[in-house]
Amino acid sequence: MADAGCIFCRIIAGEVPAQFVIGDGDVLAFLDARPLFPGHTLVVPREHVVTLPDLAPDRVEPVFATVRRVAAAVVRGLDADGSFVALNNVVSQSVPHLHVHVVPRRRKDGLRGFFWPRTKYADDAEAEAIAARVRAALDPPEG
Numbered sequence: 001m002a003d004a005g006c007i008f009c010r011i012i013a014g015e016v017p018a019q020f021v022i023g024d025g026d027v028l029a030f031l032d033a034r035p036l037f038p039g040h041t042l043v044v045p046r047e048h049v050v051t052l053p054d055l056a057p058d059r060v061e062p063v064f065a066t067v068r069r070v071a072a073a074v075v076r077g078l079d080a081d082g083s084f085v086a087l088n089n090v091v092s093q094s095v096p097h098l099h100v101h102v103v104p105r106r107r108k109d110g111l112r113g114f115f116w117p118r119t120k121y122a123d124d125a126e127a128e129a130i131a132a133r134v135r136a137a138l139d140p141p142e143g
């Protein structure tokens, strides 16, 4: 179902122009209008879902198979050295329609780890306690 107020639904419907890399099917890809580098592509499901946990389990493979395909194409097509693949869920997500960024990367392109400030665990016990909380929340559970 499309959401009439969603800019990506409007792009998918052809109401707002975009440069499509993949313009047909259940999963589409078009150029980001404010690219980190030329060729920065957004992979989006046609269906309006907001975050990755909202995506039905049987839709995950088609979305990420397309991400894989586009990640190869930006390298091959643009003579890049590699790619960066990222997906914001709610925080830093400026468009509430699931989209996976596929950014062509070149060595020394200046992106420098995406400006992520890194932290540390106080010790192994703290790291294990955090892992245990995430493990306990897995749905379905592990094992």
Ligand code: DGP
Pocket: 007, 011, 018, 019, 030, 031, 032, 033, 034, 087, 088, 092, 093, 094, 095
């Ligand atoms: P994020 O911040 O992760 O939600 O990324 C949203 C991206 O969407 C951002 O990099 C810019 C891009 N974007 C926003 N509006 C438009 C638009 O109207 N057209 C296109 N092609 N990209 C857009």
